Amino acid sequence: MTTPIFILVDPQMGENIGATARAMMNCGITHLRLVNPRDGWPSEKAHAMSSGALDMMPPVTVFETVKDAIADCHTVYSTAALPRDMVKPIMTARAAAMDMQTRIKNNEKIAVLFGRERSGLSNEEIALSHTLISIPTNPDFSSLNLAQAALLVGYEYLMARYEGIANYTPTGKSFPAAQKDFDELMVRLETDLTAQKFFRVDEMKDQMMQNIRNLFTRAQPTDQEIKTFHGVISALIGKKIK
């Protein structure tokens, strides 16, 4: 198994199970187990809320106890606050995601427990887990529901696998202009601006052109945009001369 298993303990409303499944699938997490769902399983309401996620997942499995649900797993995380006087590592969702990645690469089977909508997990259930996951939120308004908690844990897991590019500028069919073409545009602009008597004080010319050049380097125009801007200048001059 290449992703963690999410386990919902005593979930009450089918809607919450469905919304959680949708959040999981958005993050590529496909294994859902339920402990003792109040309204039974399967659930029409869950299916409706899952936006098709439940149909794409392997069948959800149902257990009577948390112990049964985690029996085949090697490492168990709980999304819960640490009870007083328990000694157990706490990781942010981000740190836990890195930890899960490492363990899954090592062929461990990983489970994440999510507690009851209102009362969370019992101390006995928390004691079964190796690590607690803490999701940083606003200390003045901390009100994550089940599906939101699953989304954030799942998202961090996805991001820990993510090898995409964090920041780039696609240029479609065009391509960032070669520097000689860029420079040609700048020289042409300077020539035309001089002809149009843009530079009233000659000593300021270099400084002003440097500023203009900086503006254009920040934009890093493409070939196509260089052509377009030549057209813009021609049009503007035409207008003025006319």
Next chain:
Amino acid sequence: MTTPIFILVDPQMGENIGATARAMMNCGITHLRLVNPRDGWPSEKAHAMSSGALDMMPPVTVFETVKDAIADCHTVYSTAALPRDMVKPIMTARAAAMDMQTRIKNNEKIAVLFGRERSGLSNEEIALSHTLISIPTNPDFSSLNLAQAALLVGYEYLMARYEGIANYTPTGKSFPAAQKDFDELMVRLETDLTAQKFFRVDEMKDQMMQNIRNLFTRAQPTDQEIKTFHGVISALIGKKIK
């Protein structure tokens, strides 16, 4: 303003506005603007879905156009896919969060545009923004709703500000044991195990004790746990001897 402003463009259902407000407040983001909400503003359904978030925020402001809504902002991000033939930077939500942090420290006012529930943002609206935000999701099931998208962008913003500890083990009233106390437990265990003839082959003794010591160092017991374990050994010996 120390956080970004979230702007919902033509939001349809009040419930979605409320769920978005709740997601925002979880991340400490308090400024919400609406462009042209279909069912008007204020909205009872939005208030009910916000779990109190809307009551904690400064009043939501309503605008007729995106241009009006962003007029006082310096940098505008759009949560949208890049239209063909537009040249604009794309950042992951995580990279965008770092970028927002930097700009906000520089006193810029930052806006994030979220599009219509079904049809997203128009090309004209996207063209008004400086940067597109891409939220990595499962390529086979990418189905984030408005509030989920707001939660993930907000969460990354919160995490970019987060200075908490990623991974630690609180020990409550107790404290990780001093090495002399730990060593005393190991020596006592070895003595008792020897007396109980645990080490059948004498040459293996050092190796086995090293393995046992490694198990206990991984757990890094507290003072209290060292005491408890002395008690466990005494009890076990008592039982055996009896």
